[in-house]
Amino acid sequence: MSQTTTTKAAAGTADWLDERLGLSRSVKGIARKVFPDHWSFMLGEVALYSFIILLISGTFLTLWYVPSMTLTTYEGAYAPLNGVEMSDAMASTLHISFDIRGGLLMRQIHHWSALLFIAAMAVHMFRVFFTGAFRKPRELNWILGVVLSLMGLGAGFTGYSLPDDLLSGNGLRIIDGVVKSIPVIGTYTSFFLFGGEFPGESIIPRLFIIHVLLIPGLILALIGAHVGLVALHKHTQYPGPGRTNGNVVGFPLMPVYMAKAGGFFFIVFGVVALVAATVQINPIWNYGPYDPSPVSAGTQPDWYIGWIDGGLRLMPGFTEFSLLGFTMSLNVLVPALIIPGVVTGVLIAYPFLEAWVTGDKREHHLLDRPRNAPTRTGLGVMAIVAYGIMWAAAGNDLMATAFGLSINDLTWLFRTGLFIAPPLALIITRRICLGLQRKDRELALHGHESGTIVRTAEGEFYEVHRPLTDTERWILVQHESPEPLELGSQVDSNGVDKPGARKERLRAKVSRFFFEQRVEPVTPTELAASHHDGSHEIIEPTPEHAAIEGSDRPTGHGHQPVGGS
């Protein structure tokens, strides 16, 4: 009876909503939308969920945090700092940590999920890059992702500074130095940013409003667009039997994905809560309030700023110079602003660059296995290695103390490594990819090694290979292997370069770089030939096979396939 009452109530509500919102149409359109299943598709979800955790925990923190640099004398639960002069921002952060129950937990949840947010975005970006998911029609969504990760960095940096402790204050001091290095407008920008000379009394409230309103608002809007485009394009899928460029195979949003994705949010939140409950992060009471004179040795920024800090450490000082009475601080400008700017530009341009090289104008909904795009994979690993070296360089002082090494030697090692290791990474990764492709070919052609050694009547030994099923083989042979661009005639009848010839030559050159080294996927012809030319599979001879094998068997070494004899 209660069942019918509930059903009636639900039906009534649904009816009410549909007549006002046309909800039935949306439900019909969205609720059974199919999403493919793969663990790597959860990386973006982790980023989304950690952002939601950031919103929740951040709102909690704003209930007590005071974004002011007005000096006050700390009187609170944390005895060692009692009577110390500090800003309201620092005092209120201490208040949250020591007087508000659950306050320290929330601070730690907020900080840990911020680290996770940016890490998840980075790994999600790796996945999208290495699988070629950025290709048409998803180039715009790739750009949205790049902008989102920049916003993430901005959110992290602005939030990091808010407690106004010694560590973050020194971070701000570095920002001030970086801003001042900008040619022409740097000094003015610094004075406008800080409301006068560093540190001033304006920067914390300004960073606060950027951190809690501007950036989260933009991130929310961008996430809306990002996820909206995923729904519009339908999710990409990995190649596999039954999966084509024209379909999407997976589970419906309602109910499976609602349960899985909803559950996964709670799992991510649970893990963050567990880490926050057990692992201390940013103990500002150890650092004390900001003071321009002291500094703690072995200071480390949050991980995502590390590569820029590392770049600042590596860039040699001689790159600063004065000309006509003006100072150009390339030693600061290049690592802190130019390199990040160039990286952003390259990231945004990459989908278009690759499309230009391949000349491919088709839609791509099937993902590449990274090995099947050796040059792209190599470039990606090259970028990660370069990033990793700059990032590791930010820990050169800690490495020097931990391993008893000279910090100067380490710095030189990183400086040299930054130029040598990335190209090496490209070459090695490409070789590994090509090797894996050859292994795939080998497997597709000859099947699994069975471990069974058979002796023929003639006394010859061979290992029996178990051929792959069609389903097993498909993943190894489904991909394309683009060939390098053939350059047509570059000159017109008068022997003069055709318009655009130089551009075409460049394109052919880049295309050779991308596709010269290649391994073709196995074709049915090759497979048939390999069965025929004396491989050792157990083959139930289809009539076709029998015919091939019957027609002309090579003499001498042709092993009659066991099943076929």
Added chain:
Amino acid sequence: MTVDHPSRPTGSSEVAARHDALPDSFDNPGLPAHRHRMADTDPVAASRAERQVVGLFALSAAGTIFAMVAYFVWTPEGDFASIKSSTLGVGLGMALSLFALGVGAVHWAKTLMPDAEVVEERHALRGTEDERAAALEILRIGGEESGIGRRPLIRNSLLGALALFPLPGIVLLRDLGPLPGDVLTHTLWEEGVRLTRDPTGTRIKASEVTLGSVYHVIPEGLGDAEHPLEEKAKAAVLLVRMDRSNMVVNDPAREGWDVDGIYAYSKICTHVGCPVALYEQQTHHLLCPCHQSTFDVTQYCKVIFGPAKRPLPQLPITVDDEGYLVAQSDFTEPVGPSYWERGDR
């Protein structure tokens, strides 16, 4: 499948000739047959899965209650131990509550909800030719009705006005801060200002500064300045004493800037402004902990390693009648990180 394979050379033309019946590429074998899970076929397994899900949800509820109890039981009292128990109690309760809820939902989806994969067809994103033509027509009519093409004056004046209207928004930001002026070239140091210890503010007698010692120094009266933090950010000084004979170079222009081997240098790094706070007594090197710029005191704090370019500015000091260290003047050049207008000063 719209993917088309480029034609490729086969290993042997003879083989190719024999197999021209074969396609260029393999055909997609199609979805493999669905394999049922235990819970799909075995009612016992299904009800076991159901119990597991319910158990996880119950565990989650228990975690929630634990978190709330912990909130009231372990009250922070200002010491680390109580803060730790409070954080740990509430945090572990929340973690259990959230994690078990999530695992329960996922387990439910994986064991009991249908796991047969569904196929949905994709459709080209591009509109059909008819749709595109209709869209173009709509835009054309819109443009025509507005008359924007026929009345270029309206169009151009509109573009001009649109280009101008954000300008007040930029001008209004002018009062974000004062113009730099020459404040970056001055500090609180001037002739006769006493050197005092940071942070206590006690004066320093030259006789107290023993060989090999290092002092963190601020100008006397810093606390009474209008903006003490800003002043400190420029005026912080590091004082070291070493044997004068250690000096590798001698600059006649700086004759008399030290007091019997007591040298005062700006503590603000010329790279990006961190305090250069590490002094290696043996080598007379000053090291910035942020980016490892290394300054050699025996060469007037010349940069010998790292990303900084310029030496740390030296503060000329002397002793007053009472034997206290005092400044002879302000720094003779701007301290801290480089900036565009700094030039060769």
